[in-house]
Amino acid sequence: MVKEKGTPPARDGATEQRILEAAKTVFIRRGTGGARMQEIAEEADVNQALLHYYFRSKERLSEAVFRETAGRMFPAIIQILGADIPIVEKIDRLVDTYLTTMSRTPFLPGYIISELHHHPERIPQLLGNVAGGDLSDALRPAFEKLGKQLAAEARAGRMRRISAAQFVVNLLSLCIFPFAARPMLRAALGFDDDKFTKFIEQRRKELPRYIRSALRP
Amino acid sequence: MVKEKGTPPARDGATEQRILEAAKTVFIRRGTGGARMQEIAEEADVNQALLHYYFRSKERLSEAVFRETAGRMFPAIIQILGADIPIVEKIDRLVDTYLTTMSRTPFLPGYIISELHHHPERIPQLLGNVAGGDLSDALRPAFEKLGKQLAAEARAGRMRRISAAQFVVNLLSLCIFPFAARPMLRAALGFDDDKFTKFIEQRRKELPRYIRSALRP
DNA sequence: CAGATGTTTAATTAGATAATTAAACTCTAT
DNA sequence: ATAGAGTTTAATTATCTAATTAAACATCTG
Numbered sequence A, B: 001m002v003k004e005k006g007t008p009p010a011r012d013g014a015t016e017q018r019i020l021e022a023a024k025t026v027f028i029r030r031g032t033g034g035a036r037m038q039e040i041a042e043e044a045d046v047n048q049a050l051l052h053y054y055f056r057s058k059e060r061l062s063e064a065v066f067r068e069t070a071g072r073m074f075p076a077i078i079q080i081l082g083a084d085i086p087i088v089e090k091i092d093r094l095v096d097t098y099l100t101t102m103s104r105t106p107f108l109p110g111y112i113i114s115e116l117h118h119h120p121e122r123i124p125q126l127l128g129n130v131a132g133g134d135l136s137d138a139l140r141p142a143f144e145k146l147g148k149q150l151a152a153e154a155r156a157g158r159m160r161r162i163s164a165a166q167f168v169v170n171l172l173s174l175c176i177f178p179f180a181a182r183p184m185l186r187a188a189l190g191f192d193d194d195k196f197t198k199f200i201e202q203r204r205k206e207l208p209r210y211i212r213s214a215l216r217p
Numbered sequence C: 001c002a003g004a005t006g007t008t009t010a011a012t013t014a015g016a017t018a019a020t021t022a023a024a025c026t027c028t029a030t
Numbered sequence D: 001a002t003a004g005a006g007t008t009t010a011a012t013t014a015t016c017t018a019a020t021t022a023a024a025c026a027t028c029t030g
Helices: A014-034 A037-044 A046-053 A060-069 A074-084 A087-104 A107-120 A120-128 A139-155 A163-179 A182-189 A195-216 B016-033 B035-045 B048-054 B058-072 B075-084 B087-104 B106-120 B120-127 B139-153 B164-180 B182-191 B193-215
Strands: none
Touching: A014 A037, A014 A060, A014 A087, A014 A107, A014 A139, A014 B016, A014 B106, A037 A046, A060 A107, A060 A120, A060 B164, A074 A087, A074 A120, A074 A139, A074 A163, A087 A139, A087 A163, A087 A195, A107 A120, A107 B016, A107 B106, A107 B182, A120 B182, A139 A163, A163 A182, A163 A195, A163 B075, A163 B164, A163 B193, A182 A195, A182 B106, A182 B120, A195 B164, A195 B193, B016 B035, B016 B048, B016 B058, B016 B106, B035 B048, B058 B106, B058 B120, B075 B120, B075 B139, B075 B164, B087 B106, B087 B139, B087 B164, B087 B193, B106 B120, B106 B164, B139 B164, B164 B182, B164 B193, B182 B193
């Protein structure tokens, strides 16, 4: 798509959207600190001036990117955790959802971990615009429901006793960590793209059983 | 320790060591890109010129830090994996070793993941100076041993069938991820330092049983 | 057509920071 | 005492990059 001099407008938000997409790509690849506005402009096939025209500054652009990417991690889990379905099914769905999401954007975990590590002030943005306190209004009820469910299962002797927090962290660990640690797996196990994909597909099959089994009384 | 004008020499490697320690602190805190030589100098209670005197450039300094920190993650696991002890004991030791290590340097996982995400060219340094190929000379035999052990257990009906790779990744995920994702846990679960520590101590008790249980046939 | 909006080119400004250098001072070892 | 390593201060250079600006052009809408 070769552009000449002063090229056509796009009255819709097409250009802005293209810039945002390009910014996602570059920020995720390089991190907020390592990203260069120039590289984003090239990726969007647009010039630097236009970046500032749409998004005042690098800071704002990176915030927009963070909101759009990181902000999408929690809603999924909240919805499933709070659903009115058996624990076993929640496990299945969470594993499937996360492995699918991560497979599509395998650099996301590394990016988010990295950003939060270096810019802890962005932590609040993770949960959208939450009022105060520690637990989002959406997250709290989901956790409470899950906790009751787990307690009920334990009382009925169908499951080992475990807190909702440990349950969720175990699940997320098993699903997300392999992606975050992908470079390490490449080094340690020689996982190229192909081997890694197969490894993940294997996990998709095995993890639900692994987790269910771990929770047997 | 207030220093005046031209202060005493330290014929041993004390100053160099102090600089390296300071660099570790700052690089882990800020990441390679975000770190400033000035901040390192202050942290070491030394001036910038001396940084360059000992370590030619920022690049070299950051490499030294990466080698010293990241390079220490694998030896531990390799030693335990290759040891001549039952699987169950390996689980116990790995969990204990990792949770202890991580508790001491809780920012390490975030740092390593972050660095590798943005500087994949440093991946090889992870395994020290390995000849070629994908699997380190030290790692391969440990994995083979583990693989045979797992296969034997499965044949004897004492354990579910699982590959060495999946086994290890599961274990590392469960141990390391909570530290890497600490900022998220802070946001989602309201984990302040104290709650987080308790959460980890809980894991130290529960994880070995969780993992053993997951592997029951 | 006229004006607003989108877009480019090009040049400039301003700020941060890594790297370098020179000169001087302090101690230790010879 | 002197040489040399360690160390400081201070100033300078060289880059990089974000941000800004001005001027022109293109396209659509009214």
